[in-house]
Amino acid sequence: MGDVALTTPALIALAAKYSNMQLTVVTRGNFAPFFYNIPNLNVIGINLKKYKGLFGVWKLFVELKKLGPFDKIIDLHGSIRSRMISFLFSFHKIPSFIIIKGRREKAQQTRRFNKKLVKIPHTVDRYLNVFKKAGFEAPIRKGPWLNVDGESKIYARDYFKSIGLDKKEGQWFGFAPFAGHELKEWSFQKSVRLTQILLEEFPDCYIFLFGGKEEASELEILKNGEKRVNIVHGAQLGIRGELGIMDRLDLMIGMDSSNVHIAALLKKPVIGIFGTTHPISGFGPFAQEDTGVLQVELACRPCSIYGNVKCWRGDHACMELIDPLDVVRRIRVLQNVNTLW
Template identity: 35%
Template sequence: MARILVIRFSALGDVAMTIPVIHSLAVQYPQHEIVILSRGMSQPLFQRLPANVSFVSADLSGKHKGLRGLNKLFAELKAMHFDYVADLHDVLRSRYLCSRFLLSGISVASIHKGRLGKKRLTRRRHKVLEMQKSSFRRYADVFSTLGCPILLNFSSIYGEGQGDFSQLSSVVEPKGTHKWIGIAPFAKHLGKIYPLALQEQIVAHFASDPTVRVFLFGGGKEEQEVFDRWIKKYPSVTSMIGKLNLSTELNLMSYLDVMLSMDSANMHLASLVNTPVVSIWGATHPYAGFMGWKQLPINTVQVDLPCRPCSVYGQKSCFRGDYACLMQITPEQVIEKIERIIR
């Protein structure tokens, strides 16, 4: 038996992408104890994993902030007596912790992010449009380095079924014969957000269909204001902001027939419950390796432009100034993808 520390901080979507790998690891190596180190907000993602997986919260904005905080965190972790450390992040914080573990004689392996290949993919001129290794595979490679090769065979955090609907009964009526569509219209960066005026046309189309129910996913004041405007126009549409926590949100997603998402966390959350995702890609591209788990390329919506992709994460400003990568996608293209799945 070995105790393995797995480090992955950062954004919710990136942490969600570790789940298929860690679940597969836990099932195939039940003799090992796997401890996840991440921000506390990510803990619900790991609640339904096998019993040999546990979670430790890193308070990077509080007691574990800065160098002094990292030293305190290391002392807490060292007392847990790990045999191996898997760094699935490879940033300054995780590198520092790994260096301390190495000096303590603990075996460490870190992710290879393939930065050169991604740079060639996203550079402005002389792009190399070559599929990069997926993040799932890169995570799995870390464990292979530690002597634990993995067969990635994850299906859903709910196994072959769905979540417990009784946890949703206070906010959602039974599904019946309706088709349920989730729409998550936002992303962290502008280069990944399909224009809201065009997204509203998609919402309006399905809101007018009595056989369909639309759920809006998001969070924050700005998103709430947008959803409030849409709900006022389309009363059959339901906003889930403030009604669910992350755990019950995953539960609801497991009952959706399809999720419409940007290249964002909601694509990955829906993937964890085996829900098909129609994903819209603008400044970013599936070739960078961030496609949702087991999502089909045929369900992506994107346009071919010589400037695409211009960014791995979508944070760069559009050098053209018009975001043609998003503006040239028509609502009809997206609607057709969704209709193909639900019909």
């Protein structure tokens, strides 16, 4: 989801420079809210379950071809499915341009020994480079890079009203303690401690916990009956609801996960806790790769691009060495340099 959201700065740049260009984005249907209000852009929302296997790829190609004619195919995914579809379009003399993901450079960064720790292009820059190869070069525009539609604002309004916050008061902090892979997460006790410390250090703050249905019990533990701590059930609100709520926040704290990336695209100050992964691999919070990342430098980092590995040291030091008080200190720094709250 984060990778899809990160296409928006590139698409906004293209739409701004080439006002006569018609863009058609093909993605999962529930990701459509990310592309709201981008000029001359249509979203084709698909359910990938309908397009499994080789026959599914052919079926998707046939359906997409009917939506044309297209002048060029821009593959920002680089998966087997998207490459096959690009190949099929080539038989109809429609050129395709495919993202270079830098797998070799990433492998050099994440190998256990003799790492080559050279910063590589951010994912957004890789997206822009694909368009550049296709003949469309454009500079990044000033954010925010996600627009919140009216339906999202209604979801957010109803949510805040349901918890007794009709009007904004104090500081509103989002906290997303989970990630797609366990090794990208803090120990749960650190998340518990951070919630307690935030309430103590910022007496006027309200905390909004982001998580899925499967994490409901842990979120209730974090809430611990506190009136100033509220749970944002992503499964119930959907992406639109979460966008509307994030748009009202003063700060988002989280692991290296889609929540932090989405908040950064909304141009909200973020604190992303990075351990297994590293922003030099091109996945830092967009436009906040320095101030928006909390990390400790260890010789074993990064050990993964996505967090789907086992800890070589066995002690998860990259995350365990980051203390909840470090988060508080970073909030103080952001408050001093940021006028958003």
